[in-house]
Amino acid sequence: MARCLIALGGNLCGSESLFQRAIQLLDAGGDRVLAVSRNFETRAVGEEAGGGFLNAAAVLESAAGPFELLERLQAIESECGRERLLRWGPRTLDLDLLLFGDSVQWESRLILPHPAMWLRRFVLSSAVAVAGDMWHPQLGQSIDQLWRQLCTSELMVSVNLSAELVKAEDFAGFLEQPMLHGAVCFQRPDTAVEADVNWFARLDLRRADLRNPPWSYPEAYPGARTLVLFVRSPENAIEQLRQTATAITG
Structure with a gap:
């Protein structure tokens, strides 16, 4: 069983209830949900993204492989009404696979760890609440360390x-x-x-x-x-x- 970190996001009506629905579907699909953060309100990134976002994080154990889990996450997004009209546009539900154990992947379909998770405040603010001890296998730092570094007074x-x-x-x-x-x-x-x-x-x-x-x-x-x-x-x-x-x- 691999310990995985998932990011949840959305900024359209009903995103909060869809977060709950997504967690239920993950649990029912054979993945064991270990922890879920509270929802955080964050600013949208980019003019096309729309209004402010809700963000959360979940830790789960999965017997599936990384690509199988990715397909499951995308299926849940679709079931919850996700439409991919704009790459960086508004969305009802976004499920990102951030970490899959210590797996490192570089494929067109999936990059692990998520290549921008270490600098995104809207990702780390929720991830640190439930997965502070999880390890970034390429940077050699825990989520807690990444968060603390992001929160330092000076960023060069x-x-x-x-x-x-x-x-x-x-x-x-x-x-x-x-x-x-x-x-x-x-x-x-x-x-x-x-x-x-x-x-x-x-x-x-x-x-x-x-x-x-x-x-x-x-x-x-x-x-x-x-x-x-x-x-x-x-x-x-x-x-x-x-x-x-x-x-x-x-």
Whole structure:
């Protein structure tokens, strides 16, 4: 039996009752639900996401494999009325598989651990309530440690980009807005960075290419805290940075 961590989210009418329904369906389907957090109200990330979200987390034991569990979660989403009209749009119910024991997967259908869970306040705020001792097998830290690090007073973030993606003056203008709790380093790709800098995260902006979807870059998710943002234009780069800032700061 694998110990798994699931994130629940939704921002349409009835999401709270659908959380309860999803937990019942998981339990009835053969997975043993060990703990469920309370619901947390969080800000939406991105203009297309709609209004504020409800988020929660659940810990369960599953005899299924990771892909079988993923299919079960998607079936429950559909049964609860989930429509996938926009990738980042409003939703009745979102079930994300964050951790599956110590499994590490990098497939087009499933990436484990979830590649952005470590910087998303709306994920960790509920996960730490029920799974503080669970371990992130790539970062080598517990959920509690990830949460504490996110809540520190200073978060050093390196943004690695080229002038063709974002003009320096546009990026400087963006930084005038509240972004993170601490300093942000504007780093050019050819700039050396001191090895002893304690970065919270490295944001690596790359030109979006339909021939190279995100999962074709396993090197983008090493033990270091690197998040690759695939952008289409300078405006899209600024928007993705804004969304990332919202995810971190809540």
